[in-house]
Amino acid sequence: MAGRPSLKQFVPKSIFGRSLLIIILPVVVMQMIVAYIFFNAHWATVTANLTESVAADVAVATELYSRDPSIDTAKALDDLLRPDMQLSVRLKPGEALPQSRRRNFFSVLDQSIGRALANAIDEPFWFDTTRYPHHIDIRVAVDEGVLQFYAARDRVFAPTGFVFIFWLVTATILLTLVSVLYIRRQSVPIRELADAADAFGKGQDVSNYKPHGAAEVRRAGQSFMRMRQRIRRHLDQRTLMLAGVSHDLRTPLTRLKLALSMAETKEDIAEARHDVDEMEAMLSAYLDFAHGAGRGDAIPVRLDELLLTLGEEESVPVTVSEPVTIDARPQQIRRAVLNLVNNARKYARDPSIALWTTPDHLLIRIDDAGPGIPEDKREDVLRPFARMDDARTQNVEGVGLGLAVARDIAQIHGGRLKLDDSPRGGLRATIQLPR
Incomplete structure (x- = not known):
């Protein structure tokens, strides 16, 4: 009602x-x-x-x-x-x-x-x-x-x-015109601040933004620029820290791999080799997560062609509703989709990719036919290093960063990653991007 x-x-x-x-x-x-x-x-x-x-x-x-x-x-x-x-x-x-x-x-x-x-x-x-x-x-x-x-x-x-009505109407029209011009001029700095915040949320460079306008708007703009610097510093520190850890650990890992390759082939040595390989994979995953915020400018990308090429390389069926061009970082979009495809292969089976369009958004859907994820645990698995102790993670290698990296990349492009039930019975991961 x-x-x-x-x-x-x-x-x-x-x-x-x-x-x-x-x-x-x-x-x-x-x-x-x-x-x-x-x-x-x-x-x-x-x-x-x-x-x-x-x-x-x-x-x-x-x-x-x-x-x-x-x-x-x-x-x-x-x-x-x-x-x-x-x-x-x-x-x-x-x-x-x-x-x-x-x-x-x-x-x-x-x-x-x-x-x-x-x-x-x-x-x-x-x-x-x-x-x-x-x-x-x-x-x-x-x-x-x-x-x-x-x-x-x-x-x-x-x-x-x-005569009175004439001057009354004339004064109202003149006052309205002056008000429109004045208020429009005052609203421009607010709109520019909103555009700068939106662009920064998508990972674009906003260094050319200059706060101006009323005192309150300038103060908000200056606070935004300081916040941008703190976030950038945090991201740089995260990347440098994980890159440094990876660099420091790769040298002893390389020596271990060399020593193991020269040792006699025994069951315990084979297990050690497996552990070393798994540690190297973990370091690579840490670096992927560290670089999730990404740098560089977005460029026009034919999203349908990118997905079709990825599907052909990975032998995954791809459905495209129509040709779509967006401003994005193609390598990051590719990494996000590939992470979701590998996640579906690892924990389920038969992944598929579909690209759909709405008046306001682009939807990249990855469906599988696995056991799915309970609704109350979907938000948890999007966190870094999250693992599940159920059918989806039994005897499966990984560090729990695939979904976190995919969500980071979606957010960098002004979108989001959402997990739902798939019509095929498993999990549906949807990357929603603005048009």
């Missing part, structure tokens, strides 16, 4: 939109309140005074006509009122008042005229404020027909209302 829409759904998500809303919304609300007060206080009062004056003139003219009802009297009144009072009078013998009237957009004007005429005239009347652009049509029923008055619109309508 769908709930009611919340206010958050209508609030802008970007800082630019929210800042603009914070500035523009109070201004619009304030101007609406000012306009309401203006029209209901000043403009309505002025219009009411003007309409009462016109209604009084119409009432006087009607009273003068009733004393001597004739066409000549109507003409005399017209000659008297037209020049100075902008009020035209005409008698329409035998006519009746119209039965309908069009409504004015400004209902306040109709209400003011209707109220003023009702207070000033006892006879039935009719008026129309929309028929003529510069005059108001007022008609009063008399015994001979209809006495029609044309009053200048300026006499019953305060034109300052339109």
